[in-house]
Amino acid sequence: MKKNSRTGRKICFGICVVLFVSICRGQVSDTLRHPPVTVFTIGDSTMADKPLENDNPERGWCQLLPEFLTGSIIVENHAVNGRSSKSFISEGRWAKVRSLLKPGDYVFIQFGHNDQKSEDPARFTNPYTGYRQNLEKFVRETREKGAVPILFTSIVRRNFNAHGTLIATHGNYPLVVRLVADAMDVPLVDLQRLTENLEISYGPEKSKVLHLWYAAGELDIYPEGKQDDTHLSVKGATEVARLAVDAMKEVQPEWEVFIR
Template identity: 60%
Template sequence: MKKYIILTLLITTVSFAQKTTLYCIGDSTMANKKDPEKNPEHGWAQVLQPLFKDNIVVVNKAVNGRSTKSFIAEKRWDSIYQKLKKGDYVFIEFGHNDEKIEDPARYTNPHTAYRYNLIKFVKESREKGAIPVLLTSISRRNFNEKGVLVPTHGDYPLETRLVAQEHKVPFIDLEYHTELLEQSYGPDKSKELHLHFKAGDNPYYDKDKADDTHLSLLGATKIAEIVINEIKQSEEPLLKNLKNGIK
């Protein structure tokens, strides 16, 4: 009996030790939403866990409305930093709210504060032996009258790319891949990726809803699949554990 208990404890300990935590930090396009059974809005990291085996544990710490600046100021990053351990991953996707130039609590200059906040996340993740992964912001559904998808993020994606390159950080260009996604659906059908409802179409909304930034379950799922596909195709050795953890 003692041998059985000891063996069980050893198996449990080894099994627990093999689990890798994937922290997700970012804004509402990534965040978990309340009441997911009824709420049409989903963040793409909200639907990421089912795409991994049990040895990868997704901890989604993205929060609606946050920029790199407010995420740090509210001590949200500190709370994650304290828990980080060797071999963990940190997916970093900010930009939508860093652009809010009318809001001093959130706005960051892309070439200064935004850049240095990304570098802070990268360096402090590495201090703990964790692996940071930088992602550009997802594209908004912003087609002009000619059916051309017009970018809205200014220089924020550029700075994300530069930080990834200069600091040799694994990188997923979500802006590029979600542009392709939006374009593949086209100006009208791409509404299905977002939140477009007439009053009464969905019991969650009592008024017309036309949101081209946030995601429907379909949109969130498609973007989560893009992330998984990019990990699969990556030759980055630091992503090996994540790649092996994909279903």
């Protein structure tokens, strides 16, 4: 009886091992057949990953995207400080992203802040010519790889006048994003409009918490203090990431499966 019992246990153990190996092989095979979807983000410092050392309070809004997404989608943030649509291409950064794209991936595209730099020929683009052509290139080449482009207008700067009215600073660049989205039938997240409403909801004074406003000596990283109305604090980046994810549910309904 004992021998039969031991034999039975060995058989059961063997069956379990076979089942476990089969399941693992199936999972690996399924992963190979259906690799995880990736969202590639391209843009400027308002999106880019920021270092966490020295209690750095600055974040890019794409840095906070994983907080709102499930593990079924991977965020690869290729946004870089100071880049315009022109310099992102000329430095070979777009070519690298394009080489990584696979069918079913997404590309979040947000440029404009640095395309305005008229004093810098390496970055400046005319909104109606060079800027538009660059956006069209991103869209066209993303689609050629079977991926899905998503256009974003730039987030606003905190720029209230003496009467408490928020004044836009991006000229015609957001308009051109909307024109390209319409002409090429591209999903559009109008972050300019959404962040305008966000800034206004906080008001001229309280909206400082969305950005980098610190008194001298308040943070070691800014010993002389800082007043930055363009870049985002942890709170600001979190709020903008939330707005972007909520908007994605509207412009790309299948994104529901990626959202926590």
